[in-house]
Amino acid sequence: MSKLSFALTAASLAAVLAFQSQSYADGGPQVDTVMTAAELVSLERPRVVPRAEAWLQELPITVTASRAERSSGGVHDFYSEGDYWWPDPDNPDGPYIRRDGLSNPDNFVAHRRAMVRLSSIIGTLTSAYLITGDNRYSEHAGTHLDAWFIDPATRMNPSLNYGQAIKGKVEGRSIGIIDTIHLVEVARGAQILGERGALPEAQFEQIKSWFSEYLDWLTTHPFGQRERTHPNNHGVCWSMQAAAFAQLTGGQTELEWIRNQFKTVYLEEMMAADGGFPAELGRTKPYGYSLFVLDAMAMVAQIASTPEDDLWSYELPDGRGMELGLQFLFPYVRDKSGWPYGQDVLYWEEWPVRHPSLLFGGLQLDEPEYVAVWKSLDSDPETPEVLRNLPVRYPLLWVKLD
Numbered sequence: 001m002s003k004l005s006f007a008l009t010a011a012s013l014a015a016v017l018a019f020q021s022q023s024y025a026d027g028g029p030q031v032d033t034v035m036t037a038a039e040l041v042s043l044e045r046p047r048v049v050p051r052a053e054a055w056l057q058e059l060p061i062t063v064t065a066s067r068a069e070r071s072s073g074g075v076h077d078f079y080s081e082g083d084y085w086w087p088d089p090d091n092p093d094g095p096y097i098r099r100d101g102l103s104n105p106d107n108f109v110a111h112r113r114a115m116v117r118l119s120s121i122i123g124t125l126t127s128a129y130l131i132t133g134d135n136r137y138s139e140h141a142g143t144h145l146d147a148w149f150i151d152p153a154t155r156m157n158p159s160l161n162y163g164q165a166i167k168g169k170v171e172g173r174s175i176g177i178i179d180t181i182h183l184v185e186v187a188r189g190a191q192i193l194g195e196r197g198a199l200p201e202a203q204f205e206q207i208k209s210w211f212s213e214y215l216d217w218l219t220t221h222p223f224g225q226r227e228r229t230h231p232n233n234h235g236v237c238w239s240m241q242a243a244a245f246a247q248l249t250g251g252q253t254e255l256e257w258i259r260n261q262f263k264t265v266y267l268e269e270m271m272a273a274d275g276g277f278p279a280e281l282g283r284t285k286p287y288g289y290s291l292f293v294l295d296a297m298a299m300v301a302q303i304a305s306t307p308e309d310d311l312w313s314y315e316l317p318d319g320r321g322m323e324l325g326l327q328f329l330f331p332y333v334r335d336k337s338g339w340p341y342g343q344d345v346l347y348w349e350e351w352p353v354r355h356p357s358l359l360f361g362g363l364q365l366d367e368p369e370y371v372a373v374w375k376s377l378d379s380d381p382e383t384p385e386v387l388r389n390l391p392v393r394y395p396l397l398w399v400k401l402d
Helices: 010-020 037-055 110-132 135-149 174-195 201-220 222-227 233-249 252-270 286-304 322-334 356-365 368-376 384-388
Strands: 079-081 162-165
Touching (some): 037 110, 079 110, 110 135, 110 174, 135 174, 135 201, 162 174, 174 201, 174 222, 201 233, 233 286, 286 356, 322 356, 322 368, 356 368
Parallel strands (some): 079 162
């Protein structure tokens, strides 16, 4: 049977699952009564395989392809600018001023978009490889991984000193770390391909080395130390990233810290008694931010849980946990017309989409309605700001199917 055309047979699916069952986070929720393996594969096949064919024609674009004039870093440094910062009408040449929820269209976004593109490429190619076994997909994924993390001419430095800069104020900020959330599925795709022998061993070790260096920066640099305790979606997104990178590199100390942070901070301090997140509900985009933080919470639970320490089922004595968080938001995902916290100032019409919290929560908590609504939503939104806030889009990378 040709690798170019064969379906996901029982044997090939078993091989996929043998890899995915190596740890609790790899396996994730069981696909059984809520959705069968065949259903998820049949849903993803027409979505990812044609896109994978298209990506085979695309060359890598890394941070070295674009340089911002305002960046204080070098050609290998990731650079972005604070979203909600604008020229001051009273002092046009002076420091920028903040306008919450309103993104400045003149900001430098080339590096962000290149990283979102990378996450789409690796997520798509890895998913197509899992479905078909076609080595063309894994080899081309390796080409992009090499350009971003290995090749001295094009690689990105494993640090984020110049993220979310503000003209006239700072060269970079701790909250810029959120810009690398799109490396979560890149790390996951690399792990799947590397541990299945679909990448050369030496290349896989170099990729892991890059992520190990970046994880060390995230945990030791003042920006990283500040961001991981940020009391809103930023802190959760730090943990989502660090968990994915630690899973790839074997960082058990970081995973243990994240599990504790999930319980003692994200649930105890950030989640309200009704399951909402007041820090997000108080923003000018309360709907989008609520969806975003719940997705990040779901991914922390998905990646960092162990059989002995299951964050999906963990609850505080008053009932706060992932189940309550989903119960709070789900009615407004199903029908947002009743949302009582005001419309977002931007992108109200673009949400919701296929949020990972719906799929993984539905599978883990045995809630078929969550999965049904997830299936009904847009899997591939095109609005850049929506894509930017949807870093997990390829479920075959995360869900155990047997």
